[in-house]
Amino acid sequence: MPHLKVRPFETGKFDELIERGELCTFRGIPVEEAPVELLGIEDGEGAPFLLEIKKREEAYLIRCDKITRPLDVGRIKRALTKLAKRAGLEVLHSNLQHSEGKPPLANEFEKGIRDFENPEFPREKVALEVGFGSGRHLLWQAKEHPDTLFIGVEIHTPSAQQVLRQIHLQGLENVWVLNYDARLLMEMLPSNRLEAIYVHFPVPWDKKPHRRVISDAFVAEAERVLRPGGVLELRTDSENYYRYALEVFSHPVKAEFLVEKNRELPVVSKYEARWRRMEKNIYTLTFRVLEESPTRENPGDFHFEGTLEESRLAALPSRAVVEDGYFVHFGHRYRFADGSGGIVECSFGGFDRPEHKYLLYKEGRMDYFPDRPVATVTNARAHRRIQEMTHGR
Numbered sequence: 001m002p003h004l005k006v007r008p009f010e011t012g013k014f015d016e017l018i019e020r021g022e023l024c025t026f027r028g029i030p031v032e033e034a035p036v037e038l039l040g041i042e043d044g045e046g047a048p049f050l051l052e053i054k055k056r057e058e059a060y061l062i063r064c065d066k067i068t069r070p071l072d073v074g075r076i077k078r079a080l081t082k083l084a085k086r087a088g089l090e091v092l093h094s095n096l097q098h099s100e101g102k103p104p105l106a107n108e109f110e111k112g113i114r115d116f117e118n119p120e121f122p123r124e125k126v127a128l129e130v131g132f133g134s135g136r137h138l139l140w141q142a143k144e145h146p147d148t149l150f151i152g153v154e155i156h157t158p159s160a161q162q163v164l165r166q167i168h169l170q171g172l173e174n175v176w177v178l179n180y181d182a183r184l185l186m187e188m189l190p191s192n193r194l195e196a197i198y199v200h201f202p203v204p205w206d207k208k209p210h211r212r213v214i215s216d217a218f219v220a221e222a223e224r225v226l227r228p229g230g231v232l233e234l235r236t237d238s239e240n241y242y243r244y245a246l247e248v249f250s251h252p253v254k255a256e257f258l259v260e261k262n263r264e265l266p267v268v269s270k271y272e273a274r275w276r277r278m279e280k281n282i283y284t285l286t287f288r289v290l291e292e293s294p295t296r297e298n299p300g301d302f303h304f305e306g307t308l309e310e311s312r313l314a315a316l317p318s319r320a321v322v323e324d325g326y327f328v329h330f331g332h333r334y335r336f337a338d339g340s341g342g343i344v345e346c347s348f349g350g351f352d353r354p355e356h357k358y359l360l361y362k363e364g365r366m367d368y369f370p371d372r373p374v375a376t377v378t379n380a381r382a383h384r385r386i387q388e389m390t391h392g393r
Ligand SMILES: C[S@@+](CC[C@H](N)C(=O)[O-])C[C@H]1O[C@@H](n2cnc3c(N)ncnc32)[C@H](O)[C@@H]1O
Pocket: 130, 131, 132, 133, 134, 135, 153, 154, 155, 156, 159, 180, 181, 182, 183, 199, 200, 201, 202, 203, 213, 269, 270, 271, 272
């Protein structure tokens, strides 16, 4: 990850940039003893993000914070370069030039989870691939079917970046890439809209089944978002996962499914190639939706109501609050150097698909940073609890 190591300096230097509205928007000073400060960055290239300044005696380390990190590392590099120049930092070491020469990311096809709130798809036909990995199958499908929009969702950031480079190199125009948890995306998609969902070689997670992509909840969402006749295609080499999926696929009543052993596809993914070399059986389970589903209801708007009294924040529990089906956990708190507000780390939502955000408050108003949570029923319940704990109602 791009970073700068600089000679220790007075971080108050950034306040001038903040006042002039140049690149930085606020400086967060930890409320509890912690050697990290946060710097709000607005570069005009996308959603705002945070840089963290880790103070060590010999050098300060400046890098992007994990919760708000943009996919395009070029943005982080440009911000760090500008920051060092404008604040006159003495750079001891940096890794800002190392990846030069790599093809650029096709940024226009990189989507954020919020783009799926009321999505306008540029094609009538839409398909989804979950966990595309190296992207062989996704890119092949997109090339074969230019009339279909292929949405690829992948939780592993370097894989998403690699596929965005390939989209640029291959000049494709019908792929959207989302670097997020597929299980949350499923809850966002409109009903009766997708032609197909591909889940090829998901991680079996035999020891942590709650991390599996396929579950009763996932299949129920698939049933809702697929149009009648649309299919969910699962391929796996794991006997265990196959048996598990067989049971999950048999629960919905408004769908039928088919099992095939060692069906070949015209494109062989990286994982499939490995299993074939090992002569493993490959199972394909195809789940076909038979009926229309009701339209998706928006579970809430995620605004905070009322004025925030900052004194309430000091009383927030440091341990996770666990309720039936969701949790809320408050992390580090930072106050803005100019006294106008602050920012609090907060994780919440479902146990198997938590959201990680900041709560930013300024002049009595609170909002999520860098953007609002995904509008799911579970997140809406967690949000109401956060509202209660921070605003007392
Ligand atoms: C075993 S790899 C298979 C990759 C690819 N489908 C193939 O056949 O080569 C599983 C992929 O799923 C991704 N993944 C796991 N859980 C996910 C989730 N909840 N949402 C999105 N992607 C996920 C992993 O990062 C990984 O790239």
